[in-house]
Amino acid sequence: MASPGSSGRCSSRSRVPEFRAGPSGGRGVPAVGLGTASARFMGEDDFRVVLLAALEVGYRHIDTASVYGSERVVGEGVADAVRRGVLKSREEVFVTTKVWCTQCHPDLVLPSLMESLQNLQMEYVDLYLVHWPMSVKPSKPHYPMKREYIVPMDLTKVWQAMEECHRLGLAKMIGVSNFTTKKLQELLTFAKIPPAVNQVELNPVWQQKKLLEFCKEKGIHVTAYHPLGGKYKTSTVNPVMNSDVLKEIAEAKGKSVAQISLRWIYEQGASMLTTSTKRERLKENIEIFDWQLSDDDRLKISQIPQHKKVSVLSILCPDGVSSVELSEVDVVEA
Numbered sequence: 001m002a003s004p005g006s007s008g009r010c011s012s013r014s015r016v017p018e019f020r021a022g023p024s025g026g027r028g029v030p031a032v033g034l035g036t037a038s039a040r041f042m043g044e045d046d047f048r049v050v051l052l053a054a055l056e057v058g059y060r061h062i063d064t065a066s067v068y069g070s071e072r073v074v075g076e077g078v079a080d081a082v083r084r085g086v087l088k089s090r091e092e093v094f095v096t097t098k099v100w101c102t103q104c105h106p107d108l109v110l111p112s113l114m115e116s117l118q119n120l121q122m123e124y125v126d127l128y129l130v131h132w133p134m135s136v137k138p139s140k141p142h143y144p145m146k147r148e149y150i151v152p153m154d155l156t157k158v159w160q161a162m163e164e165c166h167r168l169g170l171a172k173m174i175g176v177s178n179f180t181t182k183k184l185q186e187l188l189t190f191a192k193i194p195p196a197v198n199q200v201e202l203n204p205v206w207q208q209k210k211l212l213e214f215c216k217e218k219g220i221h222v223t224a225y226h227p228l229g230g231k232y233k234t235s236t237v238n239p240v241m242n243s244d245v246l247k248e249i250a251e252a253k254g255k256s257v258a259q260i261s262l263r264w265i266y267e268q269g270a271s272m273l274t275t276s277t278k279r280e281r282l283k284e285n286i287e288i289f290d291w292q293l294s295d296d297d298r299l300k301i302s303q304i305p306q307h308k309k310v311s312v313l314s315i316l317c318p319d320g321v322s323s324v325e326l327s328e329v330d331v332v333e334a
C-alpha cells in the first residue's frame, strides 16, 4: 500500500517502497533508511554487523555524512554485501552523504564530496546534502564547534558548488538538511537546480506541519531524522517512545510504539532514517507498509503536545560568542 506521494515501487528484493524526488526519471528515495550517526559510538565491528543485518532484512537506503566518520565502513559494508550476494550491485542501494559546516564554503563543497566518495569507494552518491545552513571556519569535520568560528554563509555560491557536483555526475540528487521554510525560500530564489530533499527532525512529537506543507507545495521531498525521538540519556524520558497517545494506539492495533510513529511519518509522505543495534528491531521498523492508521488515530496524534529535540545549540560549544545571529542558522521554524 502506498501513501499519497509515494511512487509505490519497491527496489528489487526489498519490500520498502520508494518516494519520488528530484528530477523525473531519477531513482526514488526508499521510505525507510538506515542512519549511521551513532556508528562511531558502536565500534567498527558491531556497526558492520548492523549494516549487513539492515541490508539483509531489506533496507536499501544508507544515510551517512562526512561528520559521522562512518563513510568508509558504509562503503566497505556495501561492497561486502555485494560479495555475499545480499545486494546485486552498489546500484541497488541509495546512499546519502552530507557536507559539514566546516566545508560549507564555495571552494570546499566539491573537494569534500570527492573525499566522501574516496571514503565510500564509490563513483557517485545518490543524494548529497548541505548538512546545516551554517558555515564555520574551515577545519576537519567535527562538533561541537566554537561559536566564534561561525562565519556568514554564502548560500548562493555554496549552492552553485552543489549544482556543480550534480552536473559532474558525482551526486545524482542534491538537497539540504535542517533548512527552515525561510531558508528554503531564500534558496529557491536563485537555485537553478532546486533541492530534491530537506532532511529534518520529524516525528509525532515534532510534526513540522508548516514545513511539510511548504515542501509539498514546492516539490521538495522531506526525510525525517529522529523518527523515534532519537537517543536519550537513561535519565531523560523520550517523548515519542513514552507518548501515552502512541502507546494507546499501538496497543489497540497490536503494533509497537515505534511502528506507530514510523507509520505516521510515512503517511505524511516523508521518508525516514532510523537505526537499531538489534536485528529484530531493524525488521520491525520496516513492517509498516501493509496496514494504516485510522482517521481517529491521526486526529489523536495531531493533538500531541509538541517538543523539539535538536537546535543549533546541539552542535555548538556551550560558551563563546558568535558574530552571526544564531536564530539565522537555527532549525526552529519561526
Ligand SMILES: NC(=O)c1ccc[n+]([C@@H]2O[C@H](COP(=O)([O-])OP(=O)(O)OC[C@H]3O[C@@H](n4cnc5c(N)ncnc54)[C@H](OP(=O)(O)O)[C@@H]3O)[C@@H](O)[C@H]2O)c1
Pocket (backbone or CB within 6 Å): 034, 035, 036, 037, 038, 063, 064, 131, 177, 178, 199, 200, 224, 225, 226, 227, 228, 229, 230, 231, 256, 258, 259, 273, 274, 275, 276, 277, 278, 281, 282, 284, 285
Ligand atoms: N541531518 C541531521 O542533522 C541529522 C541529525 C540527527 C540524525 N540524523 C540521521 O538520522 C539517523 C537516525 O537518527 P536516530 O538514530 O536518532 O533515530 P531514531 O530512530 O529516532 O532513534 C534510534 C534509537 O531508537 C532505538 N530504536 C530503534 N528501533 C526501535 C524499536 N523498534 N523499538 C524501540 N526502540 C528502538 C534505538 O535503540 P536500540 O539500538 O537499542 O534499538 C536507537 O537508540 C541518524 O543515524 C542520522 O543518519 C541526521
